[in-house]
Amino acid sequence: MFTKLLKYEWRATRELLGILCLVCLGASVLGGLTMRYLMLFDGGDTSGNFLTVISIFGMMAAMFAVGMVAVASLLLFLGRFYKSRFTDEGYLTFTLPVTTHQNLLSSLVNTAIGMLLMVLVMGACLLLWLVIGLSGSQDLIRLVWQEMPQLWSAFLEIWGQMPWNYVAMLGLNMVTSAGCTLVMLMLSVTIGSVLAKKHKVLAAVGVFYGIRVLLSMVLGLSVLTPILTSQDEQLIMLRIIRGTPLLTTLVAVAGYFLMYRLVDKRLNLN
Amino acid sequence: MSCVLQAEGLTKRYHHAAALDGLDLQLPAGKIIGLLGPNGSGKTTFMKIAAGLLTPTTGQITVCGQAIGPKSKALVSYLPDRNCFSKRMKVAQMLDCYQDFFPDFDRARAEDMLSALAIDRDARFQTLSKGTQEKVQLVLTMSRRARLYLLDEPIGGVDPAARDYILHTIINNYDPDATVLISTHLISDVERVLDEFLFLYQGKVIRQGEADAAREESGKSLDELFREVFKCLPNC
Numbered sequence: 001m002f003t004k005l006l007k008y009e010w011r012a013t014r015e016l017l018g019i020l021c022l023v024c025l026g027a028s029v030l031g032g033l034t035m036r037y038l039m040l041f042d043g044g045d046t047s048g049n050f051l052t053v054i055s056i057f058g059m060m061a062a063m064f065a066v067g068m069v070a071v072a073s074l075l076l077f078l079g080r081f082y083k084s085r086f087t088d089e090g091y092l093t094f095t096l097p098v099t100t101h102q103n104l105l106s107s108l109v110n111t112a113i114g115m116l117l118m119v120l121v122m123g124a125c126l127l128l129w130l131v132i133g134l135s136g137s138q139d140l141i142r143l144v145w146q147e148m149p150q151l152w153s154a155f156l157e158i159w160g161q162m163p164w165n166y167v168a169m170l171g172l173n174m175v176t177s178a179g180c181t182l183v184m185l186m187l188s189v190t191i192g193s194v195l196a197k198k199h200k201v202l203a204a205v206g207v208f209y210g211i212r213v214l215l216s217m218v219l220g221l222s223v224l225t226p227i228l229t230s231q232d233e234q235l236i237m238l239r240i241i242r243g244t245p246l247l248t249t250l251v252a253v254a255g256y257f258l259m260y261r262l263v264d265k266r267l268n269l270n
Numbered sequence: 271m272s273c274v275l276q277a278e279g280l281t282k283r284y285h286h287a288a289a290l291d292g293l294d295l296q297l298p299a300g301k302i303i304g305l306l307g308p309n310g311s312g313k314t315t316f317m318k319i320a321a322g323l324l325t326p327t328t329g330q331i332t333v334c335g336q337a338i339g340p341k342s343k344a345l346v347s348y349l350p351d352r353n354c355f356s357k358r359m360k361v362a363q364m365l366d367c368y369q370d371f372f373p374d375f376d377r378a379r380a381e382d383m384l385s386a387l388a389i390d391r392d393a394r395f396q397t398l399s400k401g402t403q404e405k406v407q408l409v410l411t412m413s414r415r416a417r418l419y420l421l422d423e424p425i426g427g428v429d430p431a432a433r434d435y436i437l438h439t440i441i442n443n444y445d446p447d448a449t450v451l452i453s454t455h456l457i458s459d460v461e462r463v464l465d466e467f468l469f470l471y472q473g474k475v476i477r478q479g480e481a482d483a484a485r486e487e488s489g490k491s492l493d494e495l496f497r498e499v500f501k502c503l504p505n506c
Contacts, residue, residue, distance in 0.1 A: 001340075001371070004370050004371060007370075008367065008370075012356065083356075084356075088350075088352045088353060088354050089354055089355070089356055090323075090354075091323065091348075091350040091352065091354035092354040092355060092367075094322060094323050095321050095322060095323065095343055095346070095348050096343065096371045097340045097341070097343040097344035097371065097372070098340055098343075098371075099339070099340055264325070265325050266325075267323065267324070267325070268284075268324060269318075269323060
């Protein structure tokens, strides 16, 4: 049943996600072309040139569009969660023969996968942006190509000296922080929908900012504690970098179970 | 006779107001039962609890001996008093959804009913009229081979001709061992299909019995009986 739920979650979001990917692609092409135009004319007298002004505006619009795609994709998944669970569609969702855990986790997993996909698409689009933008600058490419052996050896040198345990912990920090933020967003939507009688979306926004403030205070304390209790800089760094993922994971798990409890016991669709 | 649904001391409070107040109820198998009562009597709350949409404040409720959960939901076919499908979905996608999630869904039966109602399977839900949307939901609900059908205002939003078709659909499509619980205000329309009735008031059953026996005993139709019973009660 869980895989079926996931399938329906994915089907419900894939079309809009596809449109957002196309917008991102279009923005990257526009950004790349305007960047190429501006780089080609780099050094020339382009002041007052109409095309230059247009290119600058085009580049800004492309940057804005890519940023908006990131926000819109998150809103898309949160909107889907709200609509399918806490509006009239919930009358179907919560009468399906599935457990509340399956119901909530399917949305959580779909959102996580969708957001990861969007990050990858945005990364690819930014690469495309650079490829298009720099393709006209033969000198720059030639220079980079000539310097490539040196760059590579420098990279290998850094690679060899890289403190991999720190890098891994930073990666873990990023993953747990992203997961925690996602759970907090969904928890805010749940609290807003279950507890507020009117203006549920507004209530959800308010709850999220409340949670963020609280979480920032707790995280701040967890960072401050090792600083105040130790003199060894390396030890302080190690404690912070190890303590934060643990704390964010605990907060995410607690947030998930609070969300579960609210949906299981306090749900009242009207 | 076996019991499909059993409720004991079922109470649901919203802050200080009790929507259901210690309700004790047993629904026998193989009957069409009318859940009748004035606005705010707790009909929808009771159905939502039985369907697993609400958690009771106190009390117990079981469907075929199963506490409310995934197992009971697999036995209950619930028709809410509103549209519960995404408006962007096509009718065929709605059939797919029911087929995927409910093993007791009879797709052939659903397609036959849709054909009889001349409903296009490729039409999007939002393009259908309100009455047709309700018919589609009823078709999906009645196409399951469930043990308990909970129909909340199934004929509320449709024209009199469609009401006849819907009632005909209900009578002809439920399993003889299954129970159909119909909540409605349009008693005169449904009373001819009812085997039993329950009068609910302020979260309690104030009268129940067999429809024919009640009509014979009182010399009145259920509709007239309803008007008489609830006329005497305050706040009606």
